[in-house]
Every structure is written in structure tokens, then in C-alpha cells.
Amino acid sequence: MTALGIRPEEALAAVDTAAPVLARTAPVIRASWLRAIADALDTARDDLVELAAAETHLTAQRLQGELRRTSFQARLLAERLATGALHDVRIDHADPAWPMGARPDIRRTQLPIGPVLVFGAGNFPFAFGVLGGDTVSALAAGCPVLVKAHPGHPRLCRRLAELTARVLVAVDAPAGAFGLIEDIDAGARAVQDRRVKAVAFTGSTRGGRALFDLAAARPDPVPFYGELGSTNPVIVSPEGWRTRASTIAEGFAASVTLGAGQFCTKPGVVLVPYADDFLAHLPPLPTAPMLEARIVAQYVDATTEMAGRARLAAGELPGRQPTPVLFRATVADLRRDPDLLDLEMFGPAALIVDYDELDELRAVVDALPGQLTGTVQGGDEPTETETDLLRRLAGRVGRVLWNDWPTGVTVSDAQHHGGPYPATTAPLSTSVGTASVARFLRPVAFQNVPTTALPTELRDPSTENGPAEGNPA
Amino acid sequence: MTALGIRPEEALAAVDTAAPVLARTAPVIRASWLRAIADALDTARDDLVELAAAETHLTAQRLQGELRRTSFQARLLAERLATGALHDVRIDHADPAWPMGARPDIRRTQLPIGPVLVFGAGNFPFAFGVLGGDTVSALAAGCPVLVKAHPGHPRLCRRLAELTARVLVAVDAPAGAFGLIEDIDAGARAVQDRRVKAVAFTGSTRGGRALFDLAAARPDPVPFYGELGSTNPVIVSPEGWRTRASTIAEGFAASVTLGAGQFCTKPGVVLVPYADDFLAHLPPLPTAPMLEARIVAQYVDATTEMAGRARLAAGELPGRQPTPVLFRATVADLRRDPDLLDLEMFGPAALIVDYDELDELRAVVDALPGQLTGTVQGGDEPTETETDLLRRLAGRVGRVLWNDWPTGVTVSDAQHHGGPYPATTAPLSTSVGTASVARFLRPVAFQNVPTTALPTELRDPSTENGPAEGNPA
Numbered sequence: 001m002t003a004l005g006i007r008p009e010e011a012l013a014a015v016d017t018a019a020p021v022l023a024r025t026a027p028v029i030r031a032s033w034l035r036a037i038a039d040a041l042d043t044a045r046d047d048l049v050e051l052a053a054a055e056t057h058l059t060a061q062r063l064q065g066e067l068r069r070t071s072f073q074a075r076l077l078a079e080r081l082a083t084g085a086l087h088d089v090r091i092d093h094a095d096p097a098w099p100m101g102a103r104p105d106i107r108r109t110q111l112p113i114g115p116v117l118v119f120g121a122g123n124f125p126f127a128f129g130v131l132g133g134d135t136v137s138a139l140a141a142g143c144p145v146l147v148k149a150h151p152g153h154p155r156l157c158r159r160l161a162e163l164t165a166r167v168l169v170a171v172d173a174p175a176g177a178f179g180l181i182e183d184i185d186a187g188a189r190a191v192q193d194r195r196v197k198a199v200a201f202t203g204s205t206r207g208g209r210a211l212f213d214l215a216a217a218r219p220d221p222v223p224f225y226g227e228l229g230s231t232n233p234v235i236v237s238p239e240g241w242r243t244r245a246s247t248i249a250e251g252f253a254a255s256v257t258l259g260a261g262q263f264c265t266k267p268g269v270v271l272v273p274y275a276d277d278f279l280a281h282l283p284p285l286p287t288a289p290m291l292e293a294r295i296v297a298q299y300v301d302a303t304t305e306m307a308g309r310a311r312l313a314a315g316e317l318p319g320r321q322p323t324p325v326l327f328r329a330t331v332a333d334l335r336r337d338p339d340l341l342d343l344e345m346f347g348p349a350a351l352i353v354d355y356d357e358l359d360e361l362r363a364v365v366d367a368l369p370g371q372l373t374g375t376v377q378g379g380d381e382p383t384e385t386e387t388d389l390l391r392r393l394a395g396r397v398g399r400v401l402w403n404d405w406p407t408g409v410t411v412s413d414a415q416h417h418g419g420p421y422p423a424t425t426a427p428l429s430t431s432v433g434t435a436s437v438a439r440f441l442r443p444v445a446f447q448n449v450p451t452t453a454l455p456t457e458l459r460d461p462s463t464e465n466g467p468a469e470g471n472p473a
Numbered sequence: 474m475t476a477l478g479i480r481p482e483e484a485l486a487a488v489d490t491a492a493p494v495l496a497r498t499a500p501v502i503r504a505s506w507l508r509a510i511a512d513a514l515d516t517a518r519d520d521l522v523e524l525a526a527a528e529t530h531l532t533a534q535r536l537q538g539e540l541r542r543t544s545f546q547a548r549l550l551a552e553r554l555a556t557g558a559l560h561d562v563r564i565d566h567a568d569p570a571w572p573m574g575a576r577p578d579i580r581r582t583q584l585p586i587g588p589v590l591v592f593g594a595g596n597f598p599f600a601f602g603v604l605g606g607d608t609v610s611a612l613a614a615g616c617p618v619l620v621k622a623h624p625g626h627p628r629l630c631r632r633l634a635e636l637t638a639r640v641l642v643a644v645d646a647p648a649g650a651f652g653l654i655e656d657i658d659a660g661a662r663a664v665q666d667r668r669v670k671a672v673a674f675t676g677s678t679r680g681g682r683a684l685f686d687l688a689a690a691r692p693d694p695v696p697f698y699g700e701l702g703s704t705n706p707v708i709v710s711p712e713g714w715r716t717r718a719s720t721i722a723e724g725f726a727a728s729v730t731l732g733a734g735q736f737c738t739k740p741g742v743v744l745v746p747y748a749d750d751f752l753a754h755l756p757p758l759p760t761a762p763m764l765e766a767r768i769v770a771q772y773v774d775a776t777t778e779m780a781g782r783a784r785l786a787a788g789e790l791p792g793r794q795p796t797p798v799l800f801r802a803t804v805a806d807l808r809r810d811p812d813l814l815d816l817e818m819f820g821p822a823a824l825i826v827d828y829d830e831l832d833e834l835r836a837v838v839d840a841l842p843g844q845l846t847g848t849v850q851g852g853d854e855p856t857e858t859e860t861d862l863l864r865r866l867a868g869r870v871g872r873v874l875w876n877d878w879p880t881g882v883t884v885s886d887a888q889h890h891g892g893p894y895p896a897t898t899a900p901l902s903t904s905v906g907t908a909s910v911a912r913f914l915r916p917v918a919f920q921n922v923p924t925t926a927l928p929t930e931l932r933d934p935s936t937e938n939g940p941a942e943g944n945p946a
Binding site for chain 2 (some may be wrong): 019020023024065068069072073075090091092098099100101103104106107108111113114197212213216217220221222223366369370381382386387390391392394395397398399400401402403404408410411412413414415416418420421422425426427428430435438439441442443444445446447448449450452453455
């Protein structure tokens with residue numbers, strides 16, 4: 001059963017039926033839905049935050065901020081939708097003198113890919129939840145959405161699904177524009193269902209890879225946008241340490257423990273020139289409750305595995321309490337055990353890597369598995385070597401930072417939250433920012449098609465004779 | 474061994490080494506390489522066409538046109554590269570008042586994805602060959618290219634590879650920017666090699682799917698841009714037939730036999746209101762040699778299979794000679810055997826489907842497997858039903874046509890040559906037109922990175938203080 005009282009099969013049939021109806025809605029209409037969703041989130045804020053805090057153990061302050069971000073991103077997409085910025089329209093008028101031979105009139109826009117299945121994340125009950133970035137970017141694109149509820153906050157998922165259904169009815173959106181399924185097997189089956197045309201996932205590498213494999217093995221494979229694991233390496237340069245030691249130590253301590261370290265952008269590997277000095281500068285790292293017992297157990301497993309491959313440096317191995325812990329290794333250790341850089345410890349833990357010369361890190365960076373982020377903490381301006389490291393990081397990660405921390409991902413037009421595998425399964429896509437809508441839009445070219453049958457955005461301004469309310473193709 | 478005298482392992486090592494060097498070249502420099510390639514193609518035209526004609530049995534006239542198209546597309550990409558149009562640069566300056574919380578400076582550009590493996594097509598020895606759209610779009614993006622030679626024209630592949638190598642040396646491109654491998658097993662192994670970061674393929678659904686599966690099963694899956702099969706349905710409306718019967722019949726005859734029907738955009742299914750009348754209007758369909766014995770054998774197999782599922786309508790079943798042949802079925806037959814619409818006969822053959830009412834075709838269109846193209850042949854202006862069919866086609870295909878034929882794919886900014894599976898394995902991408910470069914570009918965001926360490930295109934015009942020759946990140 002879904003939260004809305006219908007079975008997975010009915011939910012799939014509903015999004016399938018809704019897809020062509022949704023595809024015909026004008027972008028400005030969908031923008032109004034997104035604004036209504038944002039308003040409803042803001043109105044229900046106190047109730048939602050209370051429920052989320054009870055289910056996730058995240059602080060009310062953190063959840064307030066996340067909810068503000070979530071309604072903001074719906075409004076930002078609404079704004080960009082209304083201006084037509086998301087469709088990358090291209091018009092080539094007929095050209096008899098086109099050098100490769102006479103060219104017909106060709107016009108390209110982007111149409112919704114069809115029903116999108118969303119697997120939200122446990123650590124972001126709002127921003128990557130039932131009404132998070134995946135859902136609102138799919139709705140912005142004109143795709144019906146089926147969300148698989150997260151087992152870590154099932155009551156919040158239901159509450160958000162009910163809110164969504166209520167809002168969509170109020171704005172007169174097609175029935176079937178949104179559905180929720182709760183059963184894990186139903187989720188796996190839906191990944192393989194021919195009516196689902198794209199999948200968005202945020203979570204563990206293991207779980208995401210299993211679902212990616214199902215999507216790729218379909219008779220008709222579909223795009224699988226999985227945001228999986230990342231250790232987000234941070235390089236502290238000698239110049240950075242000399243000039244900004246306290247700032248760096250405090251910044252790291254705050255970033256690695258933010259939200260009990262339960263961020264995909266948590267700095268999990270820090271390469272420092274003087275590890276003893278770095279460790280001595282760190283303020284005490286606070287212990288905070290984690291999302292759920294399953295996450296604590298995985299944290300214990302990951303840190304135990306790290307303890308077998310690196311030395312304990314600060315704190316102690318977590319047991320019942322998810323205490324912060326730091327490990328130590330050297331660049332020579334990384335050469336011996338390169339997978340150390342790929343060992344994500346989801347929680348307040350990091351690996352501190354001692355290096356002798358900044359030059360050694362070129363090879364380390366070049367050997368990195370795909371990452372969401374990579375950071376250099378330096379002095380005032382990048383030196384030549386630091387610039388080279390930033391450049392090399394850009395070849396391995398989705399976001400490069402200088403003198404900043406990777407946690408706290410802003411939502412904007414230029415944001416890119418992605419990266420090569422295993423950071424994601426789709427390295428050209430982002431799950432944050434306005435470019436996230438492109439995941440659910442499929443380019444279509446129209447050749448020699450008369451104005452009346454063209455999507456509104458493809459009509460010549462001079463021949464604009466169509467109604468403003470719809471998009472006929 | 475490769476055509477350049479090196480083994481696959483060495484070729485892979487070479488593109489891997491070249492990747493970071495290529496990534497640092499300025500777009501204007503790569504534009505100059507593409508122009509040099511285009512010039513070399515034009516200069517060698519007569520020799521190349523003669524060799525291609527000998528190996529493929531395509532006419533010299535057709536090959537001349539294809540070669541003109543090939544050099545044109547290299548020049549068009551060069552032009553767009555030089556203007557910066559391909560990188561979709563986005564700059565968000567820091568904004569302390571950003572509603573979700575203070576925003577750092579974030580700038581996004583696109584960087585080359587890394588070494589690209591290209592499997593060219595047998596039917597387009599130039600446009601989808603060693604120096605075809607996949608190769609030049611990857612080079613435009615800044616990616617080294619490894620081409621798997623096509624067994625149908627091995628000597629032409631070598632000749633083109635030698636030409637490429639010579640040009641790249643002359644323009645001082647990095648060694649390893651281009652390589653050729655010839656062995657089919659080496660190709661399959663390269664798909665699975667961690668140094669290959671994307672694969673582009675044009676060919677059969679069976680072969681493409683097998684390679685797609687290998688790419689998806691990698692420990693680190695990479696994008697696989699496969700352009701596979703399509704039957705390119707054409708709907709002739711009653712109004713179209715009433716007003717343009719001869720034009721439609723002649724247009725179809727020319728399109729279905731163009732290049733002996735060896736086009737992925739060949740109209741393989743035609744839905745007509747009066748099949749007897751349609752068949753009576755057709756001019757004689759010419760027989761022409763096909764590419765190679767293997768293609769003839771596959772053509773015989775496909776038409777034999779169709780003969781078991783539909784009635785012969787014109788011509789006879791091909792034997793030693795690849796004669797044109799048309800089959801007949803009704804909309805009722807399609808309901809009984811929906812896969813008929815998916816049975817591609819690569820060669821001069823098509824299925825003519827009799828329908829009674831245009832309305833019947835809505836369900837036929839909605840049930841189509843993904844297609845490269847879909848066409849309506851109507852009267853002067855689309856009626857309401859025709860407009861609805863064009864709209865429904867847009868939901869199933871990559872390019873929608875009105876009163877035109879799908880063969881002959883122009884190269885331009887608005888072109889889209891793609892579609893849902895099985896038309897392609899990557900429905901958001903195109904293998905023709907300037908947007909084809911995007912397949913090989915990966916977005917990267919830079920947060921709080923000082924100007925001197927930013928890629929040139931991300932620097933503020935007012936602070937432009939970097940050298941024009943390079944792209945430091």
C-alpha cells in the first residue's frame with residue numbers, strides 16, 4: 001500500500017496515465033504548482049520539523065534550515081521555469097545555402113522524459129526527501145513522480161506525501177502527478193517497470209549500485225541518476241597551515257561533525273603536512289545522535305574496517321555511542337592500500353594523511369576515485385603547485401573548493417553536485433541546483449513542422465499566434 | 474596491432490597519458506586542429522572516396538556528399554568551440570543575501586570527460602567513421618579518442634587513421650590524442666578498461682546492447698552513447714494522400730532505397746489509409762549493392778522473419794541479390810503482434826500498414842518503442858488529429874517531421890539524432906549536431922576559487938588577467 005492508500009501497481013498505472021497530461025502543461029503552470037508546494041512546506045514548518053526531529057534525531061535548528069532550503073529550491077525552479085531558461089531552445093531556420101546541403105527548418109526543445117522514480121536519502125529528510133530536489137526538478141520538467149519512502153522517517157514521508165497530494169489537488173494538477181510507495185521490494189520492482197522512464201537515487205554505494213544494475217539490465221534501460229559515495233578529500237598546503245592553522249582546524253572540526261558527519265560531502269580524508277600539529281590544533285569533537293540504529297551499526301563497521309587499515313589518531317572506536325574518531329596514515333600507506341581513499345565512513349570520522357612534500361599529492365589526486373568534492377586549503381592566493389592540484393582535482397571531482405568546506409551545498413544556477421563514479425552513476429548530471437532539471441528533459445527536434453503544431457517555445461516570435469496556455473507538443 | 478603500429482594496450486596507455494594534456498588545451502587551439510582535419514579530408518577527397526567506394530559499394534556521388542558533410546561538421550564544431558558556445562558557463566557571484574543562506578562564489582564550466590572509445594558505423598564510412606561525428610565531437614570536448622576500426626572498411630579506417638595521426642602531429646597536438654584498434658576482442662576489452670571514460674557506438678541493437686552491458690557492468694560504469702535500431706514510422710494521413718499522393722509515393726520510394734536502405738533513419742514502417750492505392754502509386758524500386766556480404770545475409774534474415782509475420786506486398790524475398798521488398802499488415806495485426814513495429818530490416822524494405830481511421834493510430838504511436846524519427850505526411854497544414862499525432866510522436870522519438878523524409882540528417886545547432894531505447898542507450902544525447910559535444914563534457918563547479926586558478930572561461934571579464942593561450946583547470 002502507498003501512503004495515499006493505493007497499491008504500487010496502481011501508483012505505477014497512475015503516473016503512466018498522468019505523463020502525457022503533465023507533458024502538455026505549460027511551464028508557467030508547473031511553476032505555480034512548485035510555488036504552492038513551497039508555500040505549503042513553509043506553512044507546515046513547525047509540525048514537519050517536529051516530526052522530522054523525532055524520526056531522525058537531527059536538531060530542530062538544522063531541520064529548520066533544511067526546510068528553508070527545500071522550499072527555496074522549489075521557488076527557484078519555479079522562477080527559472082517561468083522564464084524559459086531550462087529548455088535550451090535552439091532554432092535553425094531553413095537555409096538553402098547551408099554548406100553541407102540545403103537545410104530544412106529544424107527546431108529543438110526539451111520534453112519531459114516520463115515518470116520518474118525517486119529514492120530519497122535518510123540524512124536529508126526534506127532536501128533529498130519526498131519533496132526534495134529530485135521530486136521538484138522532475139515536476140519542473142513535467143514528469144510525474146513516484147517516491148519510494150525512506151524507512152528511516154516513514155511517518156514524515158507519509159505526511160509530506162499527503163501534503164503534496166493535497167497541494168496538487170488544490171492547484172488542479174493531473175491525478176497521478178505524484179505517488180508514494182513504501183515497500184522496498186516494490187521499489188526494486190518499480191526500477192524495472194517499463195512505465196518508469198528515469199530513476200533518481202541518493203544513498204549508499206552498495207544500495208545505489210544494486211538498483212543501478214537493475215535499471216541497466218532492463219530490456220529497455222533507462223537513465224539512473226545515483227548519487228552514491230564520496231570521501232571528499234581536503235588538501236591542507238604548508239602555506240595554508242602556516243598562515244591559517246586555527247581557521248583550518250576549527251573549520252575541519254565543524255565540517256566533519258556537522259549533522260553527526262552524516263553528509264555525502266563530509267570531508268573524510270584530510271591530507272596535511274604536519275599531522276601531529278594538525279591534531280593538536282583540533283577543538284574537541286562533539287558527539288551527536290545519528291539518524292537511526294542501522295546507520296550507527298554501519299558507522300561502527302566502517303570505522304572498525306578503517307582501524308584495521310590505519311592507525312587511530314584521536315577519539316576512540318565508536319560503540320553504542322557514535323563518537324567522533326580520526327585515523328592516521330601516510331602517503332606511503334596510500335600507495336600500499338589505494339582503496340583507503342575510497343573507504344567512506346558515514347559519520348563523524350576522517351582519515352588524516354601525513355605528507356612530506358606537496359608534490360607527492362599530484363599522484364594521490366590523479367589516483368582518486370570519482371568524488372563529489374575536492375578542496376585545497378591554502379594561503380592567500382594559490383601557488384603554482386596549489387593551482388596544479390586544483391586543476392588535477394577538477395579532473396576527478398564535481399566541485400572544487402579553495403579555502404572553504406564542502407558541507408553546505410548551496411542551491412543556485414552554477415551549482416554542480418555530482419562527479420565520476422562512485423560519486424555518481426551519471427557523471428554529467430547534478431542533483432542540486434537549477435541544472436538538476438535537465439536530468440528529466442529529453443531533447444526533441446522538429447523538422448519542417450508548421451507553427452501551429454510546434455511547442456509554444458519553438459514558435460517564431462513574429463508568427464506567435466498560438467494560445468499562451470499550453471504546449472501542444 | 475593498431476593501424477599506427479601499436480598494440481591496444483599501448484594505445485590505451487597513450488590516450489590515458491594524453492587526457493590531462495588535452496584537457497589543458499584552449500578551445501581555440503582544438504578548433505584549429507578540427508579545421509586542419511577538415512582541410513586534410515577535403516584535400517584527400519578523391520583518394521578517400523575511391524577507397525571507400527571499393528570497400529563499401531556505395532556510389533562515389535553519395536560518398537562525395539558524405540565526405541563534404543564530414544569535413545563540414547568538423548569546421549562547424551571548430552566555429553562553435555572558438556566562440557565558447559559549447560561550455561554552458563554559469564557564474565553565481567557570492568551573495569550574502571541569498572534566501573537559503575549566504576552563497577559563496579560558485580562558477581560552473583564543463584571539462585573533458587577523458588578518453589573516449591568510438592565504434593563507428595559500417596554504413597557511413599566517413600560521417601560515422603574514424604573521423605566522423607563521434608571522433609570530432611570528442612576532440613572538440615578535449616578528449617583523446619580511441620577508434621575501433623570497422624571490419625567493413627578496414628583499409629579506409631587505416632587510411633583515415635594515418636591521415637589523422639599526420640594532421641595531429643602537424644598541428645602539434647599531444648601524442649596519444651588519437652589511436653586506432655582493429656581487433657574486435659580488443660574493442661570489447663577497451664569498453665571495460667578503466668582508462669576509457671565514455672563510449673560512443675553506432676550500429677546494430679544486438680551489438681550495441683552487448684557493449685552497453687559491458688560498460689554498465691564495469692566496477693566503475695561509464696556513459697555509453699549507443700545509437701542502435703529504429704524503424705522510423707511514417708504516418709500518411711487521408712488528407713495527405715488526397716492532396717499529395719504522387720509526391721508522397723515518390724518521396725517514400727527514394728527514401729526507402731537511398732543508400733540501398735542502409736540508413737538508421739530509413740522509413741521502415743509506413744501507415745497508410747489505402748495500401749493498395751499507395752502500392753499502385755510507387756515507382757519501381759531500384760536494386761543496389763549492399764555494403765558487404767554480412768549485411769546482405771542479415772537483410773535476408775530480417776526480411777525472412779518479416780515474411781513469416783506479415784504478407785508480401787511488392788517485390789520478392791531477397792536472395793543473393795538484396796532486392797527491395799515491401800510487406801503488408803493491418804492495425805489489427807499490430808495489436809496482435811506489437812513487436813512488428815520493432816522489427817528493423819536494415820536494407821531497402823518496409824512494412825506498409827493499412828489503417829481505417831486516423832484515430833486508430835493514436836494507440837499505435839503511444840505503443841511505439843523508442844525511435845530516432847517519426848513523421849506525418851499530411852496536407853497543407855496539420856489538422857487537429859494530425860497535430861495530436863505529431864505531439865504523441867514527440868513523446869516517443871528524437872526527431873519529429875512533417876511532410877519531409879527522415880533520411881538525410883542535417884548537421885546544425887538544433888539537430889537532435891537520438892531517442893528513447895532502443896533508438897539509443899542514452900536518450901538525452903545526440904550523435905549529430907553541435908550538441909553532440911556535450912556527451913563528452915562533464916560539468917565541474919568551482920567554489921571560492923581565485924581568478925588565477927580558474928579556467929579561463931570562468932574568469933570575470935573585469936579581472937581578466939590570465940594568458941589567452943590556456944585553460945589552467
